[in-house]
Amino acid sequence: MAxxxxxxxxxxxxxxxxxxxxxxxxxxxxxxxxxxNAIPAHYIEEVTVTHNDQVxxxxxxxxxxxxxxxxxxxxAGGQAGDTVRVTWRDNTGATDEGETTxx
Amino acid sequence: MKHESGAGxxxxxxxxxxxxxxxxxxxxxxxxxxxxxxxxxxxxTDMDGTFAAxxxxxxxxxxxxxxxxxxxENGAVVPIxxxxxxxxxxxxxxxxVMVEKNxxxxxxxxxxxxxxxxxxxxRVKVAQTCNLYAVAETDSGFFMASKxxxxxxxxxxx
Amino acid sequence: xxxxxSIRNAxxxxxxxxxxxxxxxxxxxxxxxxxxxxxxxxxxxxAVFVIDEGEEYWFEPQGPKNSSLEGCDLGLGPGxxxxxxxxxxxxxxxxxxxMDVEARLIFCMRELQGRPSEEIQGYPYSMRGDLGTxxxxxxxxxxxxxxxxxxxxxxxxxxxxxxxxxxEQLFYYRAGPHDFSCATCHGQExxxxxxxxxxxxxxxxxxxxxxxxxPAYRISEGVVRxxxxxxxxxxxxxxxxxxxxxxxxxVALQTYLAVTAAGAPMMAPGLKR
Numbered sequence: 001m002a003x004x005x006x007x008x009x010x011x012x013x014x015x016x017x018x019x020x021x022x023x024x025x026x027x028x029x030x031x032x033x034x035x036x037n038a039i040p041a042h043y044i045e046e047v048t049v050t051h052n053d054q055v056x057x058x059x060x061x062x063x064x065x066x067x068x069x070x071x072x073x074x075x076a077g078g079q080a081g082d083t084v085r086v087t088w089r090d091n092t093g094a095t096d097e098g099e100t101t102x103x
Numbered sequence: 104m105k106h107e108s109g110a111g112x113x114x115x116x117x118x119x120x121x122x123x124x125x126x127x128x129x130x131x132x133x134x135x136x137x138x139x140x141x142x143x144x145x146x147x148t149d150m151d152g153t154f155a156a157x158x159x160x161x162x163x164x165x166x167x168x169x170x171x172x173x174x175x176e177n178g179a180v181v182p183i184x185x186x187x188x189x190x191x192x193x194x195x196x197x198x199x200v201m202v203e204k205n206x207x208x209x210x211x212x213x214x215x216x217x218x219x220x221x222x223x224x225x226r227v228k229v230a231q232t233c234n235l236y237a238v239a240e241t242d243s244g245f246f247m248a249s250k251x252x253x254x255x256x257x258x259x260x261x
Numbered sequence: 262x263x264x265x266x267s268i269r270n271a272x273x274x275x276x277x278x279x280x281x282x283x284x285x286x287x288x289x290x291x292x293x294x295x296x297x298x299x300x301x302x303x304x305x306x307x308a309v310f311v312i313d314e315g316e317e318y319w320f321e322p323q324g325p326k327n328s329s330l331e332g333c334d335l336g337l338g339p340g341x342x343x344x345x346x347x348x349x350x351x352x353x354x355x356x357x358x359x360m361d362v363e364a365r366l367i368f369c370m371r372e373l374q375g376r377p378s379e380e381i382q383g384y385p386y387s388m389r390g391d392l393g394t395x396x397x398x399x400x401x402x403x404x405x406x407x408x409x410x411x412x413x414x415x416x417x418x419x420x421x422x423x424x425x426x427x428x429e430q431l432f433y434y435r436a437g438p439h440d441f442s443c444a445t446c447h448g449q450e451x452x453x454x455x456x457x458x459x460x461x462x463x464x465x466x467x468x469x470x471x472x473x474x475x476p477a478y479r480i481s482e483g484v485v486r487x488x489x490x491x492x493x494x495x496x497x498x499x500x501x502x503x504x505x506x507x508x509x510x511x512v513a514l515q516t517y518l519a520v521t522a523a524g525a526p527m528m529a530p531g532l533k534r
Binding site (some may be wrong): 003004006007019021023025027030032034039066067068070 | 303305306307309310313339388389390480483
Binding site (some may be wrong): 015019028030045046049051054055056057058059060061062063064065066067069070071072073074075076077078 | 138140141145177179181182184191202205206208209210211212214215216217218219220222223224225226227228
């Protein structure tokens with residue numbers, strides 16, 4: 001199956017700019033479907049960004065982050081060829097992970 | 104952007120169901136000591152409650168550069184960007200995004216760890232026209248910048 | 262100037278225009294008040310996931326015949342997907358019918374995979390809470406395979422020209438409880454509904470801006486919507502009867518739109534509100 005986390009990691013001087021798009025419905029639990037049934041809450045709760053296995057950013061999300069979420073972060077000390085990884089865990093306990101190399 | 108024809112499903116990248124715990128365990132404990140989810144803050148239903156749960160009402164800081172669109176075409180996806188001028192506001196450890204009139208104003212919390220700049224870009228749901236808040240936490244306390252974003256309902260109304 | 266000449270002239274302009282325009286996500290032709298909002302999205306369009314899903318569906322064996330869609334002829338030969346979307350709608354001799362991309366996909370699913378039309382027709386587009394349908398994903402991928410290429414619907418066959426004329430007539434046909442036609446909202450310059458500019462679809466620029474931008478990831482819904490869906494939803498908003506997926510009416514309207522837009526580059530899947 002194709003990657004469900006798309007990451008771009010680009011160097012700008014000493015700063016590595018990471019842009020990640022994630023596939024996730026980010027349901028708040030407040031919506032009803034066409035038939036009037038409540039759509040259960042289903043959203044990413046925790047995200048980490050790592051650089052060569054070192055966590056550089058950690059975050060907690062509520063359901064108010066938009067569907068198919070976007071995350072942009074920046075960190076120092078990255079070099080071309082290093083690995084940047086983004087992982088998430090959602091409220092159902094499911095997890096996903098994606099990685100790229102810094103250009 | 105072209106895709107090659109004839110590519111099989113097996114040829115594409117793997118969906119990695121990574122084990123989250125492994126990533127957490129690798130990080131030095133002192134950096135993780137304080138990163139528990141502020142559940143009360145996420146559960147609060149208004150700005151006063153959110154600030155109370157964090158323990159402090161932030162003071163305004165010109166060091167927080169908060170970019171939000173003046174007017175959003177749709178409230179489901181509102182792009183925001185938070186940057187910090189470290190000469191004005193040094194030592195930012197955490198950034199929070201809050202949306203005043205959402206059912207739960209707290210949208211996200213970001214903890215800067217090794218080498219991360221006090222910078223984040225994301226997209227949030229904004230239920231209706233209101234103030235958005237970028238809150239920065241340093242050892243000296245909580246600071247904030249706020250901006251109103253107007254939310255429109257476009258076209259034929261659905 | 263007859264239709265074929267205007268298309269040829271449009272092609273000459275397209276050669277130049279195509280060089281100047283990058284296939285970036287586009288919100289369409291609304292300008293001004295939402296510029297700041299749209300600019301903040303950059304190049305990061307969740308449609309990329311749907312495009313990948315569409316590609317997987319194309320190669321996945323399905324149906325009673327346990328076959329993929331690799332043998333599907335979208336007009337350029339079996340399995341040729343690059344550039345095919347930009348040349349639709351067109352006449353297909355094997356079906357003796359005018360078809361848009363959706364009608365053709367449903368045809369291929371039936372013929373190659375043995376899946377009845379009702380399987381897709383019964384649930385073609387996402388409902389609230391869905392992540393996406395197979396049809397939306399396939400159309401997203403096929404449109405991406407035509408990204409940057411000139412819109413060039415078939416107009417050589419008599420049926421293709423007949424559908425252009427029919428589409429134009431339907432564009433001006435007033436119906437429904439409000440006595441609306443497409444032209445009511447899209448028949449002149451400088452109109453808007455609330456803060457959304459209404460493109461004049463009778464002009465090349467207006468039609469090109471609209472036709473090139475669908476299918477699109479619709480942020481208000483979190484799914485990719487197709488041109489077929491857009492037509493169907495316009496019908497709903499006008500309180501017209503339900504517009505059939507791949508029906509003669511939708512194919513004729515899309516033919517009219519695509520011919521009017523001919524020469525402009527496809528820029529889909531884009532990003533829309």
